[in-house]
Amino acid sequence: MDPHFSQFANRLRPSAIRAVTKAVHGKKLISLAGGMPHPGTFPAAELRSLAAEILERQPVEALQYGQTQGYGPMIDEAIRYLAGRGIAGLKPENVLICSGSQQALDIAARIFIDPGDAVLTDTPGYTGAMSAFEHLGARLIGIPVLEDGPDLERTEAILKRERPKFFYVTPNFANPSGVLMSQAKRRALYDLAHRYDLWILEDDAYGELYFSEVSPAEVVPVKTFDTDGRVIYLTTFSKTIAPGLRVAVIAAPAEFISAVELTKQTADMFTGVLPQMLACEFIRQGHFAKRLPGLRQLYQEKRDALDGALRQHLPDARWIRPKGGFFIWLQLAGGIDAQELFKQAMEAGVAFIPGAGFCLDGGGRSEARLSYSREPLDVLARGAQVIGNIAAKSYAQNLR
Amino acid sequence: MDPHFSQFANRLRPSAIRAVTKAVHGKKLISLAGGMPHPGTFPAAELRSLAAEILERQPVEALQYGQTQGYGPMIDEAIRYLAGRGIAGLKPENVLICSGSQQALDIAARIFIDPGDAVLTDTPGYTGAMSAFEHLGARLIGIPVLEDGPDLERTEAILKRERPKFFYVTPNFANPSGVLMSQAKRRALYDLAHRYDLWILEDDAYGELYFSEVSPAEVVPVKTFDTDGRVIYLTTFSKTIAPGLRVAVIAAPAEFISAVELTKQTADMFTGVLPQMLACEFIRQGHFAKRLPGLRQLYQEKRDALDGALRQHLPDARWIRPKGGFFIWLQLAGGIDAQELFKQAMEAGVAFIPGAGFCLDGGGRSEARLSYSREPLDVLARGAQVIGNIAAKSYAQNLR
Numbered sequence: 001m002d003p004h005f006s007q008f009a010n011r012l013r014p015s016a017i018r019a020v021t022k023a024v025h026g027k028k029l030i031s032l033a034g035g036m037p038h039p040g041t042f043p044a045a046e047l048r049s050l051a052a053e054i055l056e057r058q059p060v061e062a063l064q065y066g067q068t069q070g071y072g073p074m075i076d077e078a079i080r081y082l083a084g085r086g087i088a089g090l091k092p093e094n095v096l097i098c099s100g101s102q103q104a105l106d107i108a109a110r111i112f113i114d115p116g117d118a119v120l121t122d123t124p125g126y127t128g129a130m131s132a133f134e135h136l137g138a139r140l141i142g143i144p145v146l147e148d149g150p151d152l153e154r155t156e157a158i159l160k161r162e163r164p165k166f167f168y169v170t171p172n173f174a175n176p177s178g179v180l181m182s183q184a185k186r187r188a189l190y191d192l193a194h195r196y197d198l199w200i201l202e203d204d205a206y207g208e209l210y211f212s213e214v215s216p217a218e219v220v221p222v223k224t225f226d227t228d229g230r231v232i233y234l235t236t237f238s239k240t241i242a243p244g245l246r247v248a249v250i251a252a253p254a255e256f257i258s259a260v261e262l263t264k265q266t267a268d269m270f271t272g273v274l275p276q277m278l279a280c281e282f283i284r285q286g287h288f289a290k291r292l293p294g295l296r297q298l299y300q301e302k303r304d305a306l307d308g309a310l311r312q313h314l315p316d317a318r319w320i321r322p323k324g325g326f327f328i329w330l331q332l333a334g335g336i337d338a339q340e341l342f343k344q345a346m347e348a349g350v351a352f353i354p355g356a357g358f359c360l361d362g363g364g365r366s367e368a369r370l371s372y373s374r375e376p377l378d379v380l381a382r383g384a385q386v387i388g389n390i391a392a393k394s395y396a397q398n399l400r
Numbered sequence: 401m402d403p404h405f406s407q408f409a410n411r412l413r414p415s416a417i418r419a420v421t422k423a424v425h426g427k428k429l430i431s432l433a434g435g436m437p438h439p440g441t442f443p444a445a446e447l448r449s450l451a452a453e454i455l456e457r458q459p460v461e462a463l464q465y466g467q468t469q470g471y472g473p474m475i476d477e478a479i480r481y482l483a484g485r486g487i488a489g490l491k492p493e494n495v496l497i498c499s500g501s502q503q504a505l506d507i508a509a510r511i512f513i514d515p516g517d518a519v520l521t522d523t524p525g526y527t528g529a530m531s532a533f534e535h536l537g538a539r540l541i542g543i544p545v546l547e548d549g550p551d552l553e554r555t556e557a558i559l560k561r562e563r564p565k566f567f568y569v570t571p572n573f574a575n576p577s578g579v580l581m582s583q584a585k586r587r588a589l590y591d592l593a594h595r596y597d598l599w600i601l602e603d604d605a606y607g608e609l610y611f612s613e614v615s616p617a618e619v620v621p622v623k624t625f626d627t628d629g630r631v632i633y634l635t636t637f638s639k640t641i642a643p644g645l646r647v648a649v650i651a652a653p654a655e656f657i658s659a660v661e662l663t664k665q666t667a668d669m670f671t672g673v674l675p676q677m678l679a680c681e682f683i684r685q686g687h688f689a690k691r692l693p694g695l696r697q698l699y700q701e702k703r704d705a706l707d708g709a710l711r712q713h714l715p716d717a718r719w720i721r722p723k724g725g726f727f728i729w730l731q732l733a734g735g736i737d738a739q740e741l742f743k744q745a746m747e748a749g750v751a752f753i754p755g756a757g758f759c760l761d762g763g764g765r766s767e768a769r770l771s772y773s774r775e776p777l778d779v780l781a782r783g784a785q786v787i788g789n790i791a792a793k794s795y796a797q798n799l800r
Contacts, residue, residue, distance in 0.1 A: 002655060004565050004599055009511040012662040018468075025467060036465055044459030051451045059444030063642035065436055067425060068418075099499060103668040111409045132666040165404050199404055242463035246672045255402060262412040266532040268503040268668065272646045272675060 007115065011135050015127040016357015020342075024351045030383040033351040035175060035239075035326045036374040038302070041295060042242045046287050047278055054277050062274040068265045069257075070097030071276040077283050078249045085207070086224040087233065093254040096261060099271045101205060101236040101248040105168075106132045107263045108201055108232055111256070112165040113138045120158065120167040120198075122150055124329065124358035124367070126175045129168055129203065142360030143167070145174060147320060149181030152188055159196040166199035166232075172207035172219050173325025176358050176369035180210075180323050183218060190225040200231045206325035208240050208292055211300040214323045229253035237279050239326070239373075240295060241288065246271065247279040299326065299373065302380060306372035309381040313388025316395065326373035329355070332366045334395045341368065341390055350386045407515065411535050415527040416757015420742075424751045430783040432770040433751040435575060435639075435726045438702070439774070441695060442642045446687050447678055454677050462674040468665045469657075470497030471676040477683050478649045485607070486624040487633065493654040496661060499671045501605060501636040501648040506532045507663045508601055508632055511656070512565040513538045520558065520567040520598075522550055524729065524758035524767070526575045529568050529603065542760030543567070545574060547720060549581030552588055559596040566599035566632075572607035572619050573725025576758050576769035580610075580723050583618060590625040600631045606725035608640050608692055611700040614723045629653035637679050639726070639773075640695060641688065646671065647679040699726065699773065702780060706772035709781040713788025716795070726773035729755070732766045734795045741768065741790055750786045 001010060014022075021034045054062050069075065074097050079090045098104045105128065113119065115137025121130060123142030133140060141158055143150040150169060158164070169189070171181035181189075193200050200222060207219045223233035236248035250260060264270075282288055306328060307321055316333030332338060338354040345352065355367025370387075372380050401410060414422075421434045454462050469475065474497050479490045498504045505528065513519065515537025521530060523542030533540060541558055543550040550569060558564070569589070571581035581589075593600050600622060607619045623633035636648035650660060664670070682688055706728060707721055716733030732738060738754040745752065755767025770787075772780050 004512060005659065006510065006512055006514045006517075006565075008514075009659050009663075012659055014662060015665065018665055022467075034465065039460040039464060042459055042463040044455050044463065047463070048452055048455040048459075051455065052448055055444050055448040055451065059442055059448075060439040063442040063444065063447070063644035064439060065434065065638075065643045067422075099668045099672075102666065106667050110406065112404060112406055114406045114408075117406075128666065128669070135663070135666055165406075238465075243465045244463035244673045246668070246670075259405065259409050259412055262414060263409075263535070265415065265418055266502065266528065266535055267506050268499045268646070269528070270646075272499075272672060273644045275672060275674075 007137070008135060011137060013131065013134070015131040017127050017353055020351060020353050028349075029346070030350045030379055030386070031374060032370040032372070032380070032383050033353050034374070035371050037239055037243065038298060038374055041298065043282070043287060043291065046282065047242070050278050050281050051274070054274065054281065058277070062277055064273070066270040066273040066276070068261050068270050070095070070271065071273050071280065074247075074276040074280040077280045081283060082249070082251055086220045087251060090251055094251055094257060096250045096257050096264070097271055097276055098248050098250060098264065099246045099268060100238060100243070101203060101234045102128055102132070103267070104234045104248055104250045105129045105203070107260050107267065109133050109136050109138070110263055111259045112199070118162050118164040120155065120164045122168065122170060122174060122177070123360045124176050124355065124364055125168070126170060126203065127357050133168070138165075140360055145177045145179050147179065149179060149185040150189070152185065152192060156192060159192065159198065164198065166201045167193065168201045168203065169222065170203045170205070171222055172204055173209065173322055175205070175325070176327050176353070177329045178320060178322030178325055178327045180214065180218065183220065186222045187225060190222055190231070193230055194228060198230070202231055202233045204233065204235045205239055207235065209296055209299050209326070210324035211296060211303065219324070223251065232256060240292065241279060241282060245275040245279055247275050302372040302377060305377040306370060306380045306384060309384035310388070313385045314391055317391070326371050328370045328372065330368045330370055332368065332391060335366055336391055336394045338364070338366055338368045341387065341394060344390045345387055348386050348390065350383045352387070407537070408535060411537060413531065413534070415531040417527045417753055420751060420753050428749070429746070430750045430779055430786070431774060432772070432780070432783050433753050434774070435771050436774040437639055437643065438698060441698065443682070443687060443691065446682060447642070450678050450681050451674070454674065454681065458677070462677055464673070466670040466673040466676070468661050468670050470495070470671065471673050471680065474647075474676040474680040477680045478651075481683060482649070482651055486620045487651060490651055494651055494657060496650045496657050496664070497671055497676055498648050498650060498664065499646045499668060500638060500643070501603060501634045502528055502532070503667070504634045504648055504650045505529045505603070507660050507667065509533050509536050509538070510663055511659045512599070518562050518564040520555065520564045521760075522568065522570060522574060522577070523760045524576050524755065524764060525568070526570060526603065527757055533568070538565075540760055545577045545579050547579065549579060549585040550589070552585065552592060556592060559592070559598065564598065566601045567593065568601045568603065569622065570603045570605070571622055572604050573609065573722055575605070575725070576727050576753070577729045578720060578722030578725055578727050580614065580618065583620065586622045587625060590622055590631070593630055594628060598630070602631055602633045604633065604635045605639055607635065609696055609699050609726070610724035611696060611703065619724070623651065632656060640692065641679060641682060645675040645679055647675050702772040702777060705777040706770060706780045706784060709784030710788070713784045714791055717791070726771050728770045728772065730768045730770055732768065732791060735766055736791055736794045738764070738766055738768045741787065741794060744790045745787055748786050748790065750783045752787070
């Protein structure tokens, strides 16, 4: 490392997901690795016709410098959309459009974290967020995710002795655990945050992708409880329209949005306007609402396919069956080493992400994140079979 | 400011340009403020047809998650393009595509700067860069820009007693001074950097937009001298295709690119692929090369229009006539207060940027940046007339 480089540069580490997805890129593999939407879901035809229309009618607006806070009509559309999700009363000064929710995570981290600061996060948790926090020197405190969401007793015990900058939570079908936080726990989490003056960073990438066993009332965001302005809510259209658009939304108290705006001004000045116009028109014209039932059904079928194949091929492993989202968090039986399983699976043409990278305090060594989002149904089944065969061999060897 | 917020958040300040451009947004004004390309230059028809083609033939590639380093063919295209600019021998590991060159400035700053670190920068200089450095706690040391580029004697005197992290330079038609650094000075700057082990951050947003009095040999980047890997070169297609694309290029030693890639991974994961495919095809199919002569001629006519009108309406002011780029850096006569002139000009419907925001050490109070890039010829002349009339009145009052 060059001696001119900063402390920040010295903390840079590739995330667990990145190491795998970069290795997988361009290879012919069955990929249960990245959390990529099923390519068949991309509304290319609609976006093509919207792009033509926009570049015909509003070429200058689409191609000129844009405002840092976002394209005005997209901000309005986001306010309407979030009202529909139960987050009422947002004003334009509470909303900012950013280049994917990863940007929101990084900017929020920059606004809160000085080196050494404590931050609470789900464990297992989303590595993209953890990396952003760690690069800034945060001391991550993992809160174990139980079947109904984070362990709040543990959380309160920590709050009694520490003043963490915020709690990063993913209440809807968390990446990687797949867990849906109960509404009672959301209420309790908010009350706890209120009592201990704690900010909540709520990342809701998967809230729209709930399956038939879940009612819409169960995915209502923590942000809806936010009477004293301590919840920063993030959502993205990466999973529900297309990641390539890079359009995500932050909803938060005006003071925070104002700090985000100043940060974004120097971070990348503004989010491309054409993609914002595409997302805005796509929602405004009703394409977005119309496609959600189909997306839910598709990912449910894919969940069923992987879940079923795992039951068949890894009968001894355990997992909480996800009720939405993209991931199954597999707990391997017999202490199988997930990293070793990963190596052998890659050789056999199947990729997934070993669990350790998602976990704090040394957990996840016998766990793995399997994504059912991208591959077709039959490929998911084949992937599970390959993993199952290798696991069975390892299991047999472990027993010997 | 919330007590949870970081030192970084406490350093956030709006830049001088931002304060004005935000005030100007959506108002019916003659704007000599923002450095916006002339809207008539946006190749909307070509981009429309390319977008349709790309979304027809490669919808998944355009809309799916992309690689952090950039879209492969765009990296290859950037290498070919930079070879044409004289920067030979780049390999893919030396190039990264980012979301506008502002992102490159911010990421470079994060990789180099710890709070309190010294950084050298042109003064007057680009406020977007200065803000990015200052937000990270840099101690900016301004190097005055002379008629042929930065004052290197001053630079060497500082290097004898300080170890700045890098020198931020804008050799081609600097924002806001308009100055073209001589080739001899570029060589001398590089030699100085070599002797004092100094990194150079070279920002080349305007190098393609040279006027007829300049030969292409005069705009050859400092990067072309870089035998020992200490120049980070930035260029953008914001001025030559469209800012809305958010496609810029970093060329640098592999070790630095690798740190940028890890930073960008947490900063925004990847730059939208569709815009990269648009820029890539636009260049590959020859549209880019074909349009440059016309762009140069257009901005030269606009420079001539504003330059001529200023001679007529502000006969006592002085400026170095820019030989390329977007800006005239006006030195007002008779100690006129640029901030006061700005207020009165805004009331009369004309915007520009007062000089103080571009300067370190309290300079720029009687200076102003006037951009001729956006407005049509007749509007530029009217803008100069309005400013001239107000200045004449102020001048008369100052003399009384």
